[in-house]
Amino acid sequence: MHALSVPTWIIHVSSVIEWIAAIWLIWSYGDITGNRYWWALSCAMFPALVGAMCACTWHFFDNPESLDWLVTLQASMTVLGNITLCTAAWWIWRCARKADQSDSSESEKSQTPVDVV
Template sequence: MHALSIPTWVIHVSSVIEWVAAIWLIWRYAEVSGNLAWRSLSLGMLPALVSAMCACTWHFFDNPASLSWVVTVQAAMTLVGNFTLAIAGWWIWRSSKIPTRESGQPETIDPD
């Protein structure tokens, strides 16, 4: 645990907590708004969360060479997470363009 300063640890841990909170809030938004396409964003965020947890794990054990595979997993999860987030964004955009059965118009959510 000596590889990082306390303020840096605070940033790392709070970032993971914020990411978990964001996943949960987006999932709840999908339920409340009735637009379940937003769930794809929550699921798409999970690989990035795994990536962050890998980084914290590696630093927690003082960055040993024996855990260099964790860095590889972290990099892979970052790559996968970038793709899953892009796909989730596309899915949300696509769902906003699909007409509803009742009105024949795309569903829109009033920001107010």
């Protein structure tokens, strides 16, 4: 546990706690709005959380060579997390764009003049 200084440990642990809080808040926002794509974003955040926990675990045990597989797992989870977060962000953008298009088409329909006979 001596591999990192106390301030660095504070940053590592608080970052993990903040990430967990962000996952929970985004999931809750999805519940409130009823939009499933926010749930997808919160799920897409899990690989990055696993990667952060791998790094903290490796440092906690003073970076031993016997746990080098954690470094590989952490790197893999970072790549997977970046891919899942990118995909979730794209899905949110796509769904929001569709919603905007449907809203604008509905407002155009309501603004169309009606012929009075």
